[in-house]
Amino acid sequence: MRSFDFEKEYSKLLTPDIVSYIAQIHEYRGRYSADNVQKELLSELLEIARIQSTEASNRIEGIITTDDRLKKIVREKTLPKTRSEKEIAGYRDVLATIHENYEYIPVSSNMILQLHRDLYKFSGNGYGGNFKSVDNVIAEELPDGTKRVRFQPVPAWETAETVNDLCNAFKDAVNKQFMDILLLLPMFILDFLCIHPFNDGNGRMSRLLTLLILYKSEYYVGQYISIERLISDTKENYYEALQESSWEWHEGRNDYAPFVKYMLGVIVAAYREFADRVEILTDKTISKSDRIEDIIRNSYGRITKAEIAAQCPEISQTTIQRTLNELLKNNQIIKIGGGRYTSYVWNRENE
Numbered sequence: 001m002r003s004f005d006f007e008k009e010y011s012k013l014l015t016p017d018i019v020s021y022i023a024q025i026h027e028y029r030g031r032y033s034a035d036n037v038q039k040e041l042l043s044e045l046l047e048i049a050r051i052q053s054t055e056a057s058n059r060i061e062g063i064i065t066t067d068d069r070l071k072k073i074v075r076e077k078t079l080p081k082t083r084s085e086k087e088i089a090g091y092r093d094v095l096a097t098i099h100e101n102y103e104y105i106p107v108s109s110n111m112i113l114q115l116h117r118d119l120y121k122f123s124g125n126g127y128g129g130n131f132k133s134v135d136n137v138i139a140e141e142l143p144d145g146t147k148r149v150r151f152q153p154v155p156a157w158e159t160a161e162t163v164n165d166l167c168n169a170f171k172d173a174v175n176k177q178f179m180d181i182l183l184l185l186p187m188f189i190l191d192f193l194c195i196h197p198f199n200d201g202n203g204r205m206s207r208l209l210t211l212l213i214l215y216k217s218e219y220y221v222g223q224y225i226s227i228e229r230l231i232s233d234t235k236e237n238y239y240e241a242l243q244e245s246s247w248e249w250h251e252g253r254n255d256y257a258p259f260v261k262y263m264l265g266v267i268v269a270a271y272r273e274f275a276d277r278v279e280i281l282t283d284k285t286i287s288k289s290d291r292i293e294d295i296i297r298n299s300y301g302r303i304t305k306a307e308i309a310a311q312c313p314e315i316s317q318t319t320i321q322r323t324l325n326e327l328l329k330n331n332q333i334i335k336i337g338g339g340r341y342t343s344y345v346w347n348r349e350n351e
């Protein structure tokens with residue numbers, strides 16, 4: 001059976017590029033601790049990130065619904081109807097549990113099972129909260145419709161014990177305190193994905209666990225900038241890094257570096273985006289119209305005038321309307337619907 005030795009692998013990862021990523025992330029964490037950023041601003045970013053995270057993590061697995069239904073599900077304004085919507089609602093709830101209770105959720109086999117149970121609580125397919133009952137493969141569908149095996153995970157009969165060993169080894173490594181969690185985290189996630197402990201939901205669970213471990217270690221950026229969206233936007237690199245790092249995993253000879261670098265790159269990108277958003281939203285020298293433009297560009301799907309106003313209460317309705325007219329004239333946004341149902345969406349065709 002596969003064993004886990006974080007300490008042995010750790011020293012191999014201390015290369016200049018990885019160390020530089022870690023230094024950047026440490027610096028960002030210090031600069032943007034919650035005390036340094038306005039509370040209203042954070043709650044605005046929080047709402048956007050919650051929608052994007054739920055959408056993106058599900059989209060990576062082909063689980064989708066319309067923009068409007070997605071927003072309503074995340075805001076709990078409707079009940080999920082289709083199978084995909086039920087899985088999206090499950091993700092929404094597990095994400096909320098992690099956001100609110102990360103301090104009290106240990107990274108243990110039992111907790112992973114409980115979170116997985118909640119991921120499927122609307123689905124009623126019997127998968128939720130149980131490790132896989134039969135062996136599985138990580139497959140890839142080729143353009144001609146045929147399937148190719150990307151990775152053969154741990155067999156079903158070894159799964160419970162292997163997850164338990166992984167969680168214990170991870171806990172021991174964290175407790176030793178001299179190894180940076182930013183390296184232990186992607187190693188743990190890669191091992192989790194190579195075990196692929198569930199019949200379904202492994203990718204989503206791995207991204208939820210990523211957030212959990214980041215929050216527990218006081219890296220809160222994922223609450224405000226969606227890490228899942230950044231992964232979805234770089235899906236090809238994500239799969240490539242996983243492929244490279246999982247090579248010879250069963251023999252314990254795999255190289256964690258590609259996936260570690262990929263994940264650290266994503267975390268740095270999230271902090272950079274956070275820094276940019278904070279600057280735009282707080283810099284008083286940035287014009288009102290630029291702020292409105294930024295809000296529309298960064299919103300998920302359509303946005304109404306009332307939603308824009310809620311995000312910038314200090315800007316008058318007249319200025320918002322004038323800016324909307326200007327953006328429409330320049331073809332930067334698209335108007336959808338009419339009357340009190342009018343909404344706007346950023347025109348990405350120009351990008």
Ligand SMILES: Nc1ncnc2c1ncn2[C@@H]1O[C@H](COP(=O)(O)OP(=O)(O)OP(=O)(O)O)[C@@H](O)[C@H]1O
Binds near residue numbers: 193194
């Ligand atoms: N070569 C690989 N090695 C390890 N993990 C991989 C590899 N390629 C992809 N993955 C991971 O496996 C996930 C997809 O696995 P799979 O298609 O089996 O989905 P699943 O278990 O049904 O769950 P979910 O639907 O949430 O992904 C990806 O999101 C990615 O995280």
